[in-house]
Amino acid sequence: xxxxxxxxxxxxxxxxxxxxxxxxxxxxxxxxxxxxxxxxxxxxxxxxxxxxxxxxxxxxxxxxxxxxxxxxxxxxxxxxxxxxxxxxxxxxxxxxxxxxxxxxxxxxxxxxxxxxxxxxxxxxxxxxxxxxxxxxxxxxxxxxxxxxxxxxxxxxxxxxxxxxxxxxxxxxxxxxxxxxxxxxxxxxxxxxxxxxxxxxxxxxxxxxxxxxxxxxxxxxxxxxxxxxxxxxxxxxxxxxxxxxxxxxxxxxxxxxxxxxxxxxxxxxxxxxxxxxxxxxxxxxxxxxxxxxxxxxxxxxxxxxxxxxxxxxxxxxxxxxxxxxxxxxxxxxxxxxxxxxxxxxxxxxxxxxxxxxxxxxxxxxxxxxxxxxxxxxxxxxxxxxxxxxxxxxxxxxxxxxxxxxxxxxxxxxxxxxxxxxxxxxxxxxxxxxxxxxxxxxxxxxxxxxxxxxxxxxxxxxxxxxxxxxxxxxxxxxxxxxxxxxxxxxxxxxxxxxxxxxxxxxxxxxxxxxxxxxxxxxxxxxxxxxxxxxxxxxxxxxxxxxxxxxxxxxxxxxxxxxxxxxxxxxxxxxxxxxxxxxxxxxxxxxxxxxxxxxxxxxxxxxxxxxxxxxxxxxxxxxxxxxxxxxxxxxxxxxxxxxxxxxxxxxxxxxxxxxxxxxxxxxxxxxxxxxxxxxxxxxxxxxxxxxxxxxxxxxxxxxxxxxxxxxxxxxxxxxxxxxxxxxxxxxxxxxxxxxxxxxxxxxxxxxxxxxxxxxxxxxxxxxxx
Numbered sequence: 001x002x003x004x005x006x007x008x009x010x011x012x013x014x015x016x017x018x019x020x021x022x023x024x025x026x027x028x029x030x031x032x033x034x035x036x037x038x039x040x041x042x043x044x045x046x047x048x049x050x051x052x053x054x055x056x057x058x059x060x061x062x063x064x065x066x067x068x069x070x071x072x073x074x075x076x077x078x079x080x081x082x083x084x085x086x087x088x089x090x091x092x093x094x095x096x097x098x099x100x101x102x103x104x105x106x107x108x109x110x111x112x113x114x115x116x117x118x119x120x121x122x123x124x125x126x127x128x129x130x131x132x133x134x135x136x137x138x139x140x141x142x143x144x145x146x147x148x149x150x151x152x153x154x155x156x157x158x159x160x161x162x163x164x165x166x167x168x169x170x171x172x173x174x175x176x177x178x179x180x181x182x183x184x185x186x187x188x189x190x191x192x193x194x195x196x197x198x199x200x201x202x203x204x205x206x207x208x209x210x211x212x213x214x215x216x217x218x219x220x221x222x223x224x225x226x227x228x229x230x231x232x233x234x235x236x237x238x239x240x241x242x243x244x245x246x247x248x249x250x251x252x253x254x255x256x257x258x259x260x261x262x263x264x265x266x267x268x269x270x271x272x273x274x275x276x277x278x279x280x281x282x283x284x285x286x287x288x289x290x291x292x293x294x295x296x297x298x299x300x301x302x303x304x305x306x307x308x309x310x311x312x313x314x315x316x317x318x319x320x321x322x323x324x325x326x327x328x329x330x331x332x333x334x335x336x337x338x339x340x341x342x343x344x345x346x347x348x349x350x351x352x353x354x355x356x357x358x359x360x361x362x363x364x365x366x367x368x369x370x371x372x373x374x375x376x377x378x379x380x381x382x383x384x385x386x387x388x389x390x391x392x393x394x395x396x397x398x399x400x401x402x403x404x405x406x407x408x409x410x411x412x413x414x415x416x417x418x419x420x421x422x423x424x425x426x427x428x429x430x431x432x433x434x435x436x437x438x439x440x441x442x443x444x445x446x447x448x449x450x451x452x453x454x455x456x457x458x459x460x461x462x463x464x465x466x467x468x469x470x471x472x473x474x475x476x477x478x479x480x481x482x483x484x485x486x487x488x489x490x491x492x493x494x495x496x497x498x499x500x501x502x503x504x505x506x507x508x509x510x511x512x513x514x515x516x517x518x519x520x521x522x523x524x525x526x527x528x529x530x531x532x533x534x535x536x537x538x539x540x541x542x543x544x545x546x547x548x549x550x551x552x553x554x555x556x557x558x559x560x561x562x563x564x565x566x567x568x569x570x571x572x573x574x575x576x577x578x579x580x581x582x583x584x585x586x587x588x589x590x591x592x593x594x595x596x597x598x599x600x601x602x603x604x605x606x607x608x609x610x611x612x613x614x615x616x617x618x619x620x621x622x623x624x625x626x627x628x629x630x631x632x633x634x635x636x637x638x639x640x641x642x643x644x645x646x647x648x649x650x651x652x653x654x655x656x657x658x659x660x661x662x663x664x665x666x667x668x669x670x671x672x673x674x675x676x677x678x679x680x681x682x683x684x685x686x687x688x689x690x691x692x693x694x695x696x697x698x699x700x701x702x703x704x705x706x707x708x709x710x711x712x713x714x715x716x717x718x719x720x721x722x723x724x725x726x727x728x729x730x731x732x733x734x735x736x737x738x739x740x741x742x743x744x745x746x747x748x749x750x751x752x753x754x755x756x757x758x759x760x761x762x763x764x765x766x
Contacts, residue, residue, distance in 0.1 A: 019095060026098045027114070032068075036681075061411065064137070064339055068111060073138045073332055075100045075114045076129055081145035081168070081203075084292060090116035093143055100142060100167075108329035108393055109427050110336065112140075122148055126155045133160050137336045140328065141166040146203040147239050163335045163343040169207030171324035172267070174331075174348055175384060176208045176288060177215055178355035179312050179322060180263060182383040183286035186310065189262055191216040195282065197261040199254055199296055200268030201226040201242045208265060209245060214345055215352065223247060223257040226268070230257055261285065270294025275305045288312040290322050310380045319381040326385065327351050330393045334400030337420070338410035343400075350403035354395040358385045362464065363491035377491035390428045397424060434589070434596045435723070437628040439751045442471045447757035449750055452544040452558035454478030454502070459560065460487050462746035464494035471747070472754045474500040475553050477540045503547065505537055514546045521549075521574050541567050545574035548732050554760075555733035555753035560741060564603055564725075567736045576731040583608075584729030585616040586736075587623055588711050592720035598624055598698045599714075602707045603725045603736075610654035617659055617700045619728045621666060624698055626755065633659075634677030634696035635670025636706075641687045642671075648702040655700075667692055674699070674710075723748045733757045 019026065034040050042048050052066035064070035079093035094116050101112035115132070119125045129139060129152075139162065141153060149166055156164040165171075184191055196217060198205050201224050209222055224231040224245045230253060231238065233246045251257050258264070258277045266273060266289045273289060273296040281287075287302055289295035292314040299311040299318050312320040331351050335343055360378045385392060398421060404410040414420045422436075449466070451459045454476030460483065463474035476483060476496055483496040496502055508514075519532040527535070535542060540558070547553040556575075559567045568584075577584055586603035589596060600620050605612060613635070621631035635656055639649030652671035659668050669692040676683040677696040684690070701707035715722055723745065727735050733756035735749050 026095075026102050027112075061339075063134075064412070069135065070137050070336055070339065071109070072111050072113065072136050073104060073140055073336075074129075074132055074136045075104075075112050075140045075142050076117060076132075077115075077142040078117050078120055078125060078144055080120060080143070080148070082143045087145065090118050097142060100140070103325050104140075104329050104332070106329075107325060107387075108333040108397070110329060110332055120148075122151050122155070126152055126159070129156055130159045133162060136162060137339070138163040138165070138332050140332070141168075143168065144203075146206070147241050149203045150206075150241055157342060161341050163332070163340055165328070165331070165343045166203070166207075167324055167328045169203045170211070170343070170348060171328045171331075172204040172290075172322065173207040173211040174327045174351050175322045175324065175355065176265065176290075177211050177348075177352040178326075178359070179288065179320065179383045180212060180286065181215065181352065181356045182359055182378070183263070183310050183312075186379065186383070187262075187284035187286070189284070192218060194221060194262040195260055196222045196263045196265060197254070197258050198222065198224045198245075198265040198267070199226075199272050200266060200291075201231060201245075202267060204290075205265065205267040206241055206245075208267070211348065211352070215349070219245065220247075223251075223261075225254040225257065229253050264288060264296075266290055266296035268296060270296065273297040273302075275301055278302050278306050278309065281306065281309070284308045284310065286310050286312070288322065290314045310383065312383065320383050321386070322384070323387050325387045326355060326392060327396060330396035331400050333393060333424075334397035335404060337397065337412075338401045338404045338414060339412040340404040341409045341411065344404075344407055344409060346407045347400045347403040347409075350399040351396050354399040355384060355392070358389065358391060358395050359383060361391070362461075362493055363389075377488075382491075393428060394421065394424050434591055434627055434629075435748055435751060438626060438748075438755055439469075439471065441626075441758065442751040442754035443469065445754075445758050446470055446472050447554040447754045448473045448475055448501075448552075449555045449557060449753045449757070450475040450477065450503070450544045450547050450553035451746075452477050452540040452556065453560040454496070454540070455482050455486065456560050457486060457490055458741065458743040458746050459557075460490065460492060460494065460496070461743035462750055463496075463500060464492050465743075465747050466750050467494065467499055472555075472750050474750075475503060475547070476500060477503045477505065477543050479506065480504055503543060505540065505543060510552070511536065513550070514543065517546050517550060518542060518574065525573070539570065541570050542574065545571050545734065548734060549574050554757035555735075557735050557737065557746065557749055557753055559736035559738060560746075561739060564736060564738060568604065571730070571734050571736060575734055578729050578731050581615070581729040583612065584727055585612075585619075586725035587616075587620045587728055588707075588725055589723040590711065590714055590718075590720040591723065592714070592718040594718075595695075596627070596629070596697060597714075599707055599711050600698070600700055600728075601704055602701075602711045603738075604704065606704045608703070610651045611658060613651065613655040613700060613702070614658035614662065616728065617655070617668070617698070618663060618666075620698055620700070621663070621668075623726060623728065629697060631666065631668075631698050632692055632694060632696045633666060633668035633670075633698045633700060634672055634692060635659075635668070635700045636674055636677060637671035637702055638673075639671050640673045640676060652700075652702055670700070721745075723752075726752060733760055 035044055055062045075097045077093050077097055079090040080087045082088050082093045082096055097114035101114050104110040104112045117125055117128050153164060153166045198209060213219060222245055230251055231242050231246050233248045255277055259280045260282050262282045263286045268291055270291050287309050289297050295313045302309050302311055312322050314322055401414055405413045449472040453459050455478035466472040466474050480497050480502050487494055515533045515536045518536050519529055544556045544558050548556045583605055585601040585605055587598055587600045588602040589598050600616050617633055624631040635652040637649040637652045649671045656670050669690045677699060680694055714720055733753055735753055
């Protein structure tokens with residue numbers, strides 16, 4: 001057994017296990033409404049369900065208001081052309097269709113029923129699918145062989161008043177169109193004059209050619225070759241779909257027509273394009289070898305004979321992967337959101353141009369991380385975005401929706417695109433809704449936020465966003481040449497030193513002042529003057545703290561590398577604590593599908609006293625109000641309203657008394673179990689007159705151990721997004737993050753730091 005065969009065998013085994021456990025398949029049905037009591041049942045089914053049924057009977061458009069139809073797509077196949085497996089039948093195609101459903105949900109939040117139809121004849125198949133129209137907002141045809149797929153799609157589009165989209169054709173065509181536009185732009189060529197040679201004349205290839213023609217390519221410049229050779233006028237056994245691109249010529253094979261080609265479009269079989277053929281292509285050729293798993297020519301083979309060639313494949317292990325997932329979820333997202341009756345040519349063009357333009361933007365952190373740092377800025381190795389770029393939905397869906405509106409196929413035009421884009425943004429960045437108030441306030445008066453880890457990729461990305469969005473005026477600590485090289489490597493247009501201030505630890509003119517300031521803080525704590533100079537030169541957290549203490553910056557963000565406790569001691573030694581605080585505390589925000597939950601103290605006080613717990617809870621409640629939320633506070637314990645008299649439960653009871661006296665209107669109770677904090681039903685069983693109503697959103701723990709353990713368990717088990725730690729009690733705004741933070745997390749904390757600085761200046765005489 002060869003190594004490749006062994007690897008394939010291991011992959012096959014892993015894939016079968018993946019599909020089997022912990023339960024068969026990749027999909028399940030989940031309820032979106034509660035069904036916990038008799039009233040819920042009456043609303044969900046009989047008799048309450050009659051009201052929306054009657055409304056829909058009078059106005060069919062109400063189905064988008066009352067049912068899942070407006071977010072439901074059917075992925076339909078008869079299994080006649082499944083991936084590279086061929087006509088394996090509808091049942092064997094089901095894992096592929098379930099996979100398609102997962103992609104719809106993951107990338108665009110679109111729900112899917114996969115429907116496998118045991119029918120190969122055109123009209124009976126069309127009848128089955130057309131009859132499903134009341135159920136769905138759109139139809140995604142999948143893995144249906146040519147030429148039947150052309151006729152099936154045409155007939156369904158004529159009969160149905162919802163979008164019908166054969167992704168094998170149009171999805172591939174849209175990505176190819178974007179790659180061609182960018183490839184020609186890079187080569188300074190005009191699509192109208194480009195010679196295009198296609199290998200393969202199946203559904204995807206013909207759809208690509210039709211779309212390229214609609215984008216400006218000329219049919220007389222397009223040459224098609226299939227298994228029987230060149231498609232020419234007068235060739236026998238040639239269907240009407242191929243005949244559109246038949247040339248009047250005596251040339252009969254690919255080798256003869258490839259001479260001088262600007263673009264090779266391969267959707268055929270591995271090894272079809274030979275190195276000798278590539279040599280004959282025009283200067284700076286675009287080679288799209290899209291056969292899978294073996295392309296028409298391997299990129300390294302093509303590059304060996306034509307270093308000026310730009311390559312695209314269908315494989316994920318090479319740059320410029322042509323992958324349908326780049327577009328189909330987002331096209332349907334935009335179409336569903338305006339209740340489109342079709343996906344027309346203008347909507348496809350909008351998707352093409354949105355994808356092409358996104359490739360020219362800075363590479364996102366998520367995409368770079370998924371590619372393990374192998375991405376480059378726009379150019380030969382980056383003509384199209386990667387499937388994991390979270391901005392795809394933000395660019396494609398609105399563009400498609402606008403095109404639907406402009407061409408009259410939108411039943412529900414979007415009236416406020418700012419609100420629509422915001423909603424899409426919340427899907428991409430789960431912190432979007434909860435951070436909305438904070439971000440808006442930060443933009444109202446951006447402050448100088450200094451980042452101790454200025455050379456870190458996450459900080460560079462966050463600083464670029466902070467400038468672009470107007471969240472803050474970044475100050476980066478680090479070596480300018482290193483930051484500039486890294487910004488270029490990450491594909492950022494942001495230029496450290498030009499777009500923001502830099503503090504270079506090696507030669508900043510304020511160095512001696514910083515050393516004197518630092519020695520004044522720690523000179524009586526065992527640090528002598530010479531050591532102070534060395535520390536200030538090398539410790540960026542201390543430099544950032546000194547900048548804030550001196551007024552050279554308004555807020556500090558640090559801690560992306562190293563131990564939290566070490567950063568905390570360094571920051572506190574310089575910035576100090578607010579009056580009345582013996583110790584600061586850390587508040588963490590977790591955002592998951594159930595909502596937003598704040599936990600404290602997650603990083604600082606291991607065994608806080610009752611008064612410290614009360615102080616932390618009160619200050620954390622103030623922070624929660626800044627998010628536009630009403631704090632609902634639960635003091636947690638292994639005791640449930642007096643069931644156990646442990647030291648921790650007694651401490652939480654004492655803390656509750658302090659809070660009640662200090663803030664009698666605050667919705668707070670305890671000590672209680674964690675489940676009682678989140679469920680009023682459970683809480684009412686033991687404490688029906690509790691001051692806390694509904695689910696708590698601030699969970700106060702008796703120790704740092706319990707809080708930190710809960711934080712990390714909840715984060716992993718619910719795939720929650722962590723915002724924080726949010727430091728409470730520092731004399732000036734400063735936040736110490738953790739090494740697991742993402743660039744989006746740094747952006748969120750930048751907004752918080754700016755708002756902290758605004759409040760600091762508003763409440764002080766500075």
